[in-house]
Amino acid sequence: MEDPKKVAFYTLGCKLNFSETSTIARSFKDEGFTRVDFNEYADIYVINTCSVTDNADKRFKTIVKQAQKSNENAFVIAVGCYAQLKPEELAAVDGVDLVLGATEKFKITNYLNDLTKNDMGEVHSCEIEDADFYVGSYSFGDRTRAFLKVQDGCDYKCTYCTIPLARGISRSDTLENVLDNAKKISDKGIKEIVLTGVNIGDYGKGEFGNKKHEHTFLDLVQALDTVEGIERLRISSIEPNLLKNETIEFVAESDTFVPHFHIPLQSGSNEILKNMRRRYMKELYVDRVNKIKEVMPDACIGVDVIVGFPGETDEYFLETYNFLNDLDISYLHVFTYSERDNTLAAEMQAVVPLKVRKKRSKMLRGLSAKKRRAFYESQLSKAKTVLFEGENKEGYIHGFTENYVKVKTPWDPSLVNTLHKVDLQEIGEDGIVRFSYVEEGVLT
Numbered sequence: 001m002e003d004p005k006k007v008a009f010y011t012l013g014c015k016l017n018f019s020e021t022s023t024i025a026r027s028f029k030d031e032g033f034t035r036v037d038f039n040e041y042a043d044i045y046v047i048n049t050c051s052v053t054d055n056a057d058k059r060f061k062t063i064v065k066q067a068q069k070s071n072e073n074a075f076v077i078a079v080g081c082y083a084q085l086k087p088e089e090l091a092a093v094d095g096v097d098l099v100l101g102a103t104e105k106f107k108i109t110n111y112l113n114d115l116t117k118n119d120m121g122e123v124h125s126c127e128i129e130d131a132d133f134y135v136g137s138y139s140f141g142d143r144t145r146a147f148l149k150v151q152d153g154c155d156y157k158c159t160y161c162t163i164p165l166a167r168g169i170s171r172s173d174t175l176e177n178v179l180d181n182a183k184k185i186s187d188k189g190i191k192e193i194v195l196t197g198v199n200i201g202d203y204g205k206g207e208f209g210n211k212k213h214e215h216t217f218l219d220l221v222q223a224l225d226t227v228e229g230i231e232r233l234r235i236s237s238i239e240p241n242l243l244k245n246e247t248i249e250f251v252a253e254s255d256t257f258v259p260h261f262h263i264p265l266q267s268g269s270n271e272i273l274k275n276m277r278r279r280y281m282k283e284l285y286v287d288r289v290n291k292i293k294e295v296m297p298d299a300c301i302g303v304d305v306i307v308g309f310p311g312e313t314d315e316y317f318l319e320t321y322n323f324l325n326d327l328d329i330s331y332l333h334v335f336t337y338s339e340r341d342n343t344l345a346a347e348m349q350a351v352v353p354l355k356v357r358k359k360r361s362k363m364l365r366g367l368s369a370k371k372r373r374a375f376y377e378s379q380l381s382k383a384k385t386v387l388f389e390g391e392n393k394e395g396y397i398h399g400f401t402e403n404y405v406k407v408k409t410p411w412d413p414s415l416v417n418t419l420h421k422v423d424l425q426e427i428g429e430d431g432i433v434r435f436s437y438v439e440e441g442v443l444t
């Protein structure tokens with residue numbers, strides 16, 4: 001009997017891409033393939049690309065080369081956002097055999113009858129308007145956490161963003177499917193589920209193929225809260241204008257949803273927010289942060305921010321810096337603006353020089369470190385619950401509390417995927433928190 005063919009995957013970008021790689025990998029398994037690590041010999045290498053990644057083309061070429069190093073005759077397939085946006089560009093990369101767009105990636109195994117290599121990669125793509133159907137996904141980030149896709153695409157028109165072009169209109173999984181997938185994940189012994197999507201606050205739109213909201217994001221949160229066996233649910237990233245008081249209040253009362261929010265701000269200047277076509281002003285953002293802190297004083301709040309957007313003068317940048325400095329938030333994810341083809345922002349005047357963008361990014365990363373430290377300090381001497389992760393990092397095991405404080409202790413395999421009540425004690429030189437156990441033994 002012939003040995004099963006081997007397939008390896010590489011994922012760039014967000015949690016949503018990770019969840020979709022898992023779904024694609026399962027379809028290979030159903031066809032009898034064996035999954036191996038990307039640095040091992042495989043017959044097929046699948047690269048799930050991202051359009052947000054800086055130097056996406058350079059990164060992609062390096063990954064293709066890595067695959068060829070393991071097997072020079074391997075069949076290389078590119079899928080994902082970048083494959084949808086620039087299929088011809090990827091197909092022209094030496095060694096690439098097949099490029100599948102947004103509608104084709106989940107039918108990948110239909111393309112495996114002929115694995116002959118050609119000089120030029122074959123493209124099977126579509127107009128993004130055709131990407132109007134929904135494919136549910138979930139993945140296991142490690143052995144302790146799963147990413148559950150609940151929504152895809154986006155109907156917003158932020159002027160810097162290519163995601164609507166790469167992923168299509170906003171559409172959602174049915175509530176029934178989401179609950180079903182959540183149950184499957186918890187049955188596998190996974191303790192934490194992270195909800196993912198492009199714009200998850202828009203949940204319910206396109207749920208049954210129409211543009212109306214059949215359910216709201218709050219309905220989703222309330223329904224998930226009742227699924228038995230899930231220890232923790234984390235809302236990943238949610239637009240501030242879609243994060244309603246009712247959801248915040250529900251999370252505050254829930255034993256399963258954790259007090260951690262990641263809310264994109266992008267700029268602390270209303271002028272820049274308008275030019276970005278964001279759907280809120282900074283006053284609404286302050287209001288969201290205050291509401292969360294009012295009902296969950298220990299909540300962790302992460303913020304996405306973009307520096308160097310066209311027209312961001314020194315004054316506007318300082319306005320953003322001071323705004324964030326004054327706000328009760330816990331960390332920042334800083335993105336340096338870079339022009340993307342086919343976006344309105346790429347045509348805008350008053351371009352910020354690259355050197356200035358880099359300097360501003362550095363300043364905000366410094367502010368982020370300060371915010372994180374202040375947040376961790378505010379949590380010392382408090383009792384929290386830690387979920388330990390599955391990786392041995394230089395002799396240590398790491399974990400996160402419900403409110404996303406990172407802790408570490410010497411490696412002990414019996415801790416993996418267990419929850420423990422701990423007392424947060426001090427911040428180490430590496431910025432990670434040390435703890436003592438409040439109670440002996442495992443919670444679950």
Ligand code: SF4
Pocket residue numbers: 154155156157158161162163164198199239
């Ligand atoms: S909300 Fe704006 S930034 Fe986010 S995916 Fe939609 S268009 Fe892009």
